[in-house]
Amino acid sequence: MERTxxxxxxxxxxxxxxxxEVCIYLDGKPIPAKKGEPVMSALVAAGVTVFRHTxxxxxxxxxxxxxxxxxxxxxxxxxxxxxxxxxxxRDGMRVERQEGKGSWAEExxxxxx
Amino acid sequence: MEKHKPVVVxxxxxxxxxxxxxxxxxxxxxxLLDENxxxxxxxxxxxxxxxxxxxxxxxxxxxxxxxxxxxxSLKLGIDVxxxxxxxxxxxxxxxWAVRQRxxxxxxxxxxxxxxxxxxxxxxxxPGWTLPGVMTAGCxxxxxxxxxxxxxxxxxxxxxxxxGVIVGYQLMQSGAEVVGIVEALPSLGGYGVHTAKLxxxxxxxxxxxxxxxxxxxxxxxxxxxxxxxxxxxxxxxxERTLDVDTICLAVGLxxxxxxxxxxxxxxxxxxxxxxxxxxxxxxMRSSVQEVYVVGDTAGVEEASTAMEEGRLAGVHAAWSxxxxxxxxxxxxxxxxxxxxxxxxxxxFGQKRFxxxxxxxxxxxxx
Amino acid sequence: xxxxxxxxxxxGAPSLAELEAVGMxxxxxxxxxxxxxxxECVEEIPCNPCETSCPNGAIKVGDPITNLPVIDRExxxxxxxxxxxxxxxxxxxxxxxxxxxxxxxxxxYVPVPVVGDxxxxxDRLGNVVCPGKVIGVNAAARNDRTLVxxxxxxxxxxxxxxxxxxxxx
Ligand SMILES: Cc1cc2nc3c(=O)[nH]c(=O)nc-3n(C[C@H](O)[C@H](O)[C@H](O)COP(=O)(O)OP(=O)(O)OC[C@H]3O[C@@H](n4cnc5c(N)ncnc54)[C@H](O)[C@@H]3O)c2cc1C
Ligand code: SF4
Ligand code: SF4
Ligand code: FES
Numbered sequence: 001m002e003r004t005x006x007x008x009x010x011x012x013x014x015x016x017x018x019x020x021e022v023c024i025y026l027d028g029k030p031i032p033a034k035k036g037e038p039v040m041s042a043l044v045a046a047g048v049t050v051f052r053h054t055x056x057x058x059x060x061x062x063x064x065x066x067x068x069x070x071x072x073x074x075x076x077x078x079x080x081x082x083x084x085x086x087x088x089x090r091d092g093m094r095v096e097r098q099e100g101k102g103s104w105a106e107e108x109x110x111x112x113x
Numbered sequence: 114m115e116k117h118k119p120v121v122v123x124x125x126x127x128x129x130x131x132x133x134x135x136x137x138x139x140x141x142x143x144x145l146l147d148e149n150x151x152x153x154x155x156x157x158x159x160x161x162x163x164x165x166x167x168x169x170x171x172x173x174x175x176x177x178x179x180x181x182x183x184x185x186s187l188k189l190g191i192d193v194x195x196x197x198x199x200x201x202x203x204x205x206x207x208x209w210a211v212r213q214r215x216x217x218x219x220x221x222x223x224x225x226x227x228x229x230x231x232x233x234x235x236x237x238x239p240g241w242t243l244p245g246v247m248t249a250g251c252x253x254x255x256x257x258x259x260x261x262x263x264x265x266x267x268x269x270x271x272x273x274x275x276g277v278i279v280g281y282q283l284m285q286s287g288a289e290v291v292g293i294v295e296a297l298p299s300l301g302g303y304g305v306h307t308a309k310l311x312x313x314x315x316x317x318x319x320x321x322x323x324x325x326x327x328x329x330x331x332x333x334x335x336x337x338x339x340x341x342x343x344x345x346x347x348x349x350x351e352r353t354l355d356v357d358t359i360c361l362a363v364g365l366x367x368x369x370x371x372x373x374x375x376x377x378x379x380x381x382x383x384x385x386x387x388x389x390x391x392x393x394x395x396m397r398s399s400v401q402e403v404y405v406v407g408d409t410a411g412v413e414e415a416s417t418a419m420e421e422g423r424l425a426g427v428h429a430a431w432s433x434x435x436x437x438x439x440x441x442x443x444x445x446x447x448x449x450x451x452x453x454x455x456x457x458x459x460f461g462q463k464r465f466x467x468x469x470x471x472x473x474x475x476x477x478x
Numbered sequence: 479x480x481x482x483x484x485x486x487x488x489x490g491a492p493s494l495a496e497l498e499a500v501g502m503x504x505x506x507x508x509x510x511x512x513x514x515x516x517x518e519c520v521e522e523i524p525c526n527p528c529e530t531s532c533p534n535g536a537i538k539v540g541d542p543i544t545n546l547p548v549i550d551r552e553x554x555x556x557x558x559x560x561x562x563x564x565x566x567x568x569x570x571x572x573x574x575x576x577x578x579x580x581x582x583x584x585x586x587y588v589p590v591p592v593v594g595d596x597x598x599x600x601d602r603l604g605n606v607v608c609p610g611k612v613i614g615v616n617a618a619a620r621n622d623r624t625l626v627x628x629x630x631x632x633x634x635x636x637x638x639x640x641x642x643x644x645x646x647x
Contacts, residue, residue: 007260007286009588012160012174012623016260041259049244049331059330061244065251067148068232071242085251162565162622164525166543172527172563174622284644285587299487304521305566311490312641314604319488416524458522458544 006045022091039084039095040065040072051084055100075102116433118223119144119192121208123199123371126154128407128418129228130182135426135444137189139435144220145191146210148198152186153179154230156415158253160285161278164303168451169416176257178415202375206402224402224429227372228422231365231386231408236270239325241359245332249279249362256286264358268335269293270323273301276362281309283360290315291354294337296322296344303460322346323359332357365412375403380474384467385411391475395428395445396421399475404429411471413464420452491602492520494637500546509574509636513556517547518640519568531563558582562621572636579636580613585625587644591615598643599631606643607635 009015019034024042033042040062043051050059051074063071067086076082077094080102084095096102122133125147136143151157159175170178186193194212201209208220233248240246245264249271255263267288269276272295280290290310293300298320300307307317324336324346336353338346367389369379377390377398390398390405398405404425407418424445431441456465485493497503500520508514517528517537522544529539529547536553537560539545561569561584571582581599585591591612599610614628629642 005262011586037259041261045261059244063247065254164565166526167530303523304486305568307490311603317490454543455524457542
């Protein structure tokens with residue numbers, strides 16, 4: 001993946017540790033993630049700037065990063081309204097940008113099955 | 114019998130960890146609960162060296178302090194339950210905890226120590242909901258815990274220690290800080306912290322506020338302007354900065370949910386973050402079996418949070434008969450001396466006075 | 479000390495006059511005599527690692543812990559141990575020899591500088607003052623990840639130089 005916002009080297013934290021990589025899917029597109037990190041950080045690392053749109057269509061990403069504000073909610077494995085800043089990635093996890101409150105229905109959108 | 118029920122400590126930040134350590138050392142049964150999957154509270158985000166004296170582990174980085182407190186709690190065999198959120202407390206000291214958002218349990222406590230920390234304040238202005246606007250703590254978590262950079266060009270709102278520390282740490286992770294905005298006429302943070310950013314060329318804008326944030330799908334620009342005597346932006350002084358991130362560092366407010374459920378009386382103390390539970394000199398709230406420590410009892414620092422935790426731990430252990438009067442007195446006096454030392458100087462005196470007011474008020478009622 | 483405090487509390491760093499007012503600007507004769515420790519910590523904050531890190535008792539904060547640190551130049555051996563101990567990164571060591579000056583300062587950014595690097599020396603507000611050259615990088619474990627970088631530059635800038643410019647990655 002050419003575009004990454006991961007911090008490779010750091011005087012205090014040292015070089016980035018080797019962490020097992022897993023793959024999650026954002027609206028069907030594969031995104032590399034580090035085992036154990038929250039969905040939020042995998043998306044930020046991949047340069048994703050919009051996590052969802054409100055019912056009125058305004059874009060949102062994360063705000064508090066610790067599970068308090070619900071700005072970062074997305075549809076995760078079919079469940080809408082999941083706070084991605086406190087939800088760990090899992091290999092094969094399906095993450096979708098939701099519109100408004102989202103729906104439980106399987107959205108066979110984006111041209112994929 | 115009361116003595117055999119556990120003391121329940123909610124929140125495994127510096128305050129809660131220190132309280133639990135004191136209780137366990139005294140031989141009291143203790144359970145420490147935290148909603149996160151790792152204890153330490155704010156400490157693991159703090160990669161800078163702390164101020165204070167040797168007893169406060171000054172000169173040691175926050176996360177190192179966190180690790181050593183954890184090691185100590187592990188060595189003592191404290192019952193730490195992680196991914197456990199406390200959602201309710203009743204006046205009979207029954208604590209309702211939910212584990213991994215799935216199973217729930219009711220714990221009957223002999224004493225309750227609330228160390229739930231504080232929540233970052235938000236600030237609303239046109240465009241503040243745009244992707245790219247976030248709290249300073251959010252950015253700090255991303256860079257220091259997960260090691261991802263939320264943006265490349267950052268504007269920071271608020272020049273207190275949190276704002277300047279996070280600004281410095283964003284640069285350490287490779288971002289540019291294009292400015293720090295402060296509505297007041299003078300900077301809030303320690304001069305030695307602001308000097309680190311100044312020498313890196315970061316401009317400070319005092320008497321200035323953020324007017325609006327703009328961008329199509331995410332933040333692209335921020336407009337700032339000087340404020341007049343009533344903190345209203347002066348249109349003719351507007352200037353626009355290209356930024357992809359705004360970090361809000363506009364203060365913290367004590368988390369009050371559990372202490373209000375427990376029926377603790379509150380007091381308004383703006384110097385320490387707003388409304389907070391009243392407490393006496395031993396950190397006991399208006400409900401005698403409930404203690405409040407750390408940021409939830411008035412926003413200060415990790416060093417003071419640790420001492421307050423110790424104070425409550427010692428006093429709770431004594432009140433249950435796990436410590437002699439003399440031992441308790443001695444420990445309390447030592448701890449108070451260290452707390453007083455931390456609340457001196459131009460920055461500390463205000464907090465010292467505020468704390469004295471809280472304690473005085475608690476005696477009146 | 480309202481008038482002198484203004485620079486620190488509006489621009490973020492003290493001016494030379496503000497340093498002078500609290501006796502924290504080294505004298506030129508001290509700088510010429512040998513390596514000269516400089517502390518720029520002008521506010522009363524509860525902090526004393528500088529004092530406890532010095533093996534020779536050359537820095538005094540004392541009681542209360544909010545006192546400003548005071549250097550005893552007679553006792554200081556210029557070992558530099560206190561430089562990385564300061565959480566405020568407020569301690570440097572300067573020296574003037576002829577028309578060249580050297581500085582040792584704390585550093586916590588990547589890329590880690592390397593001896594021989596041509597760098598730009600900056601003043602307290604980040605303005606580039608003059609070119610410089612890295613002559614030493616100390617990353618001892620006891621520094622707990624704060625590097626101590628040595629650099630040399632033209633002596634006339636010895637009072638204004640405080641650090642070097644960060645390289646953009
Ligand atoms: C950027 C920044 C820089 C700082 N720098 C310094 C510094 O240099 N020196 C210094 O001394 N201090 C510093 N601090 C302050 C310090 O981090 C805090 O004051 C300190 O962490 C407060 O400790 P605490 O134990 O009260 O709360 P916290 O550390 O916030 O811990 C509270 C814990 O309780 C948990 N919790 C809350 N509610 C519940 C619930 N209902 N159920 C279960 N768990 C719950 C939380 O998840 C958290 O883990 C800094 C803070 C910030 C943000
Ligand atoms: S340079 Fe060495 S001797 Fe001098 S004050 Fe610092 S630690 Fe002490
Ligand atoms: S260690 Fe640094 S910040 Fe602390 S008192 Fe000494 S010089 Fe000042
Ligand atoms: S960013 Fe606030 S809940 Fe996730």
